[in-house]
Amino acid sequence: FGAGTELKIIPDTEVYVLVDGGRATNLLKTKKVITITGSKMPAYLIKTSQSRGFFDRLGTNLGWGIGGEGGEADQKNGYGETTFEEVALELARNAAMGAGDVLRELHRKEEIEIFENPKGGKVTEADYLSENIITSLIRNKFPDHDIISEETVWEDNNSKYRWVIDPLDGTGNFIHKNPNYSVSVALLEENDPLVGVIYIPEIDQLYSAVRGGNAMVNGNVIKTTNRGEIRESMLITGHDPKGELLSSLYPVVKGVRRYGSAAINLAYLACGSADVVWEWDTNPWDVAAGILIVKCAGGRVTKKNGEEYILDFKIDNVNELLASNGQLHSNILVEINKD
Known part of the structure; x- marks a missing residue:
């Protein structure tokens, strides 16, 4: 359709309206007026290897689909029935x-x-x-x-x-x-x-x-683990250029792993695949999501000295992070701060 085109359809029976090959679908009742208008923006065909799932997620967040659903009467705090x-x-x-x-x-x-x-x-x-x-x-x-x-x-x-x-x-x-x-x-x-x-x-x-x-x-x-014995704990480490981890914790824990992604490290701590995470230096984007997930799973996150870990956007500063299942935290702090 051209930009000035408008087509109205009034079905005699219930009909399914499919947009973009079915990517958006809606069941409309009898006598519901369907208005189709032309667009000022031309359509383009793009060849891509991306999956339908990718475009479904993309379309949901960009608001692609059938307009007019919900309406102002269904809005609550600007987000419908959701918070x-x-x-x-x-x-x-x-x-x-x-x-x-x-x-x-x-x-x-x-x-x-x-x-x-x-x-x-x-x-x-x-x-x-x-x-x-x-x-x-x-x-x-x-x-x-x-x-x-x-x-x-x-x-x-x-x-x-x-x-x-x-x-x-x-x-x-x-x-x-x-x-x-x-x-x-x-x-x-x-x-x-x-x-x-x-x-x-x-x-x-x-x-x-x-x-x-x-x-x-x-x-x-x-949930994080409820393990309370250091000698039975699994530790995940990030980059440790000064060897602080190896010198203080390696001899007293059950095992040490390194995955090369701070976000994965914290995710695995949260789900119980490890008991402790040590990161010598972090940036906010590395750990912001993971810190929340660990805390909501029952874990604890601090700096090496036990002070609260704060997201620091002055990225030239070294910002170390120690996270644990919570029960091990005090004992880990003692071990890592031994002279």
Whole structure:
């Protein structure tokens, strides 16, 4: 149809209306007026390898579909029957999984483009594409919110809400075809995590939490372990250039693992696959979602000296992190701070 075209259809029976090949579907009752109008914007056909699931998530968050559903009478606080936190959580889930779909496809490519970032580290086309997907969805839903992402985005709208994103945590693993990489999306309220989501594409695990609620993985409640003996504990470590971990904790724990993704480390602590996580240095986008998920699962997060861990956006500062199942925390602090 051209831009000035308008077509009205009044069905005699119930009908299903399908938009975009069935991507959006609605059952309409008899005598319901269906209005079809032409668009000023032409349609484009795009060939892509992305799955239908990816476009379903993308379309949901961009508001693609059949217009007029709900209406003002059904709105409550601007979000229908749902709360702000529920809307933000659903957005974070869909954004992380949508980006994860793309990362999974790129991970299977024989070659990907690799660049040097300003700090001298490696960044890939996958990092940038994932970031673009997530930030575009957030801007569409919450245009006034602040957004900070690891790669290129640092948007300050003077909002009390700030999205903190690591579009690809574990870039080194990704480059070397190692499956231990993840997507981390967190929403902060006055610098305190409100919503946190971590998605691990290669095993299709979606970790999530809302402040004050349960930690979840794929819809199931998770808890940290109740292990209280250090000698029986499993520890996950990040980069430890000074050898503090090896010198103090390695001799007294059951085992040590390293996955190369701080977000995965915290997710595994939250679900009981480990008892302690040590990170010598962290950035907010590495851990913002994971900290909330660990706390909602019953864990504890501090600095090495036992002080409260605070997300620090002065990224030149070393910001160490010690997380545990909670029961082990005091004893771990003693061991790691021994002279």
